[in-house]
Amino acid sequence: xSHLGHAAAKLAAIGYDVHPLRPRAKVPATRNGxxxxxxxxxxxxxxxxxxxxxxxxxxxxxxxxxxxxxxxKAGADxxx
Numbered sequence: 001x002s003h004l005g006h007a008a009a010k011l012a013a014i015g016y017d018v019h020p021l022r023p024r025a026k027v028p029a030t031r032n033g034x035x036x037x038x039x040x041x042x043x044x045x046x047x048x049x050x051x052x053x054x055x056x057x058x059x060x061x062x063x064x065x066x067x068x069x070x071x072x073k074a075g076a077d078x079x080x
Contacts, residue, residue: 005048008056012039017062020047020054034059 001009008018017037020029029051030036037059038044048054060067070078 001045001048002052004054004056005045005052008048009041009044011056011058012041012044015039015063016065017059018044019057019059020051021057023051023053023055025055026057028057029054033057034062037062 008020012018017039019034019037021027022029028034028036030047034057037057058065070076072078
């Protein structure tokens with residue numbers, strides 16, 4: 001399995017629901033996107049063997065993660 005596949009498996013092992021993203025993009029690589037996210041090691045292995053360069057997506061809700069995305073292009077100051 002690729003470096004990214006191993007990283008996805010490690011994230012799943014510590015409790016994150018992961019899914020593949022298209023290589024060098026933030027677009028889900030599965031039909032149902034974040035709804036396909038899983039912690040199942042066998043599924044993660046299948047995904048990253050089929051798409052070794054896939055980026056890693058984390059289903060925030062299922063993983064109980066909150067993300068703050070500060071868009072500095074819109075003039076926001078990330079220090080605030």
